[in-house]
Amino acid sequence: xxxxxxxxGGVLVDWDPRYLxxxxxxxxxxxxETILRDVxxxxxxxxxxxxxxxxEAMERLKAEHPAWADIFDRYTERWxxxxxxxxxxxxxxxxxxxxxxxxxxxxxxxxxxxxPHAEDRFEWLDWCEGVVVSGRVRxxxxxxxxxxxxxxxxxxxxxxxxxxxxxEPNVNAxxxxxxxxxxxxxxxxxxxRLVAEGLL
Numbered sequence: 001x002x003x004x005x006x007x008x009g010g011v012l013v014d015w016d017p018r019y020l021x022x023x024x025x026x027x028x029x030x031x032x033e034t035i036l037r038d039v040x041x042x043x044x045x046x047x048x049x050x051x052x053x054x055x056e057a058m059e060r061l062k063a064e065h066p067a068w069a070d071i072f073d074r075y076t077e078r079w080x081x082x083x084x085x086x087x088x089x090x091x092x093x094x095x096x097x098x099x100x101x102x103x104x105x106x107x108x109x110x111x112x113x114x115x116p117h118a119e120d121r122f123e124w125l126d127w128c129e130g131v132v133v134s135g136r137v138r139x140x141x142x143x144x145x146x147x148x149x150x151x152x153x154x155x156x157x158x159x160x161x162x163x164x165x166x167x168e169p170n171v172n173a174x175x176x177x178x179x180x181x182x183x184x185x186x187x188x189x190x191x192x193r194l195v196a197e198g199l200l
C-alpha cells in the first residue's frame with residue numbers, strides 16, 4: 001500500500017448548507033431543517049453530484065415549492081458560503097503525506113457546477129496528482145464505475161490504495177472492489193491508521 005485517496009466533503013472540507021441557510025432565513029430553523037430533510041436532501045444532492053444540470057434542477061424546485069423560490073436563488077448565488085473551510089487537522093495529515101512523497105488523489109461526489117468554488121479556495125487540492133469529481137465524470141460513489149475510472153485514468157492498482165471517506169456506504173463499496181478503506185471519523189483515527197499501514 002503506497003497511495004492514498006481522499007474523499008473531500010467531511011474529510012478535508014467542512015461543508016454544511018446550514019452555514020448559508022441560517023444567513024438567508026434567520027430565525028427559521030425548523031423551516032430550514034424541513035427544506036434540508038425534504039428538498040435539498042441527500043438524494044437531491046446525489047443527482048447534482050451525478051452530473052444533472054444545477055440550473056434546471058433549481059428551476060424545477062422553484063416550480064414545485066414557489067414559497068421558497070427566493071431561498072433557492074440565494075442557495076445558488078451564495079453556495080460558496082456552505083463551505084465552512086478546511087478541516088485543518090486532516091489537511092496537516094495530507095501535508096505530511098505529500099512531504100513523504102506519497103501519491104495523493106481525491107475522489108469526491110460534488111456538483112460540477114459548484115466544484116470551482118472549492119478549487120478557488122483550497123490550494124492544497126494541487127497537492128493531489130489527480131482529482132476525480134463525480135459531476136464532471138457523471139458517475140458517483142458508491143457505484144463501481146467511478147472507482148474503476150479512478151484506477152484506469154491514473155493507472156492505479158486497487159491493492160496499492162488506502163481510500164478514506166466519511167460515508168460508510170462508500171467505504172464498504174471500496175472494500176468490495178478490492179480497495180482498502182478507512183471510515184473517517186476524525187483526524188486522530190486516520191493518523192493512527194496511516195501509521196499502522198506504514199504510510200506515516
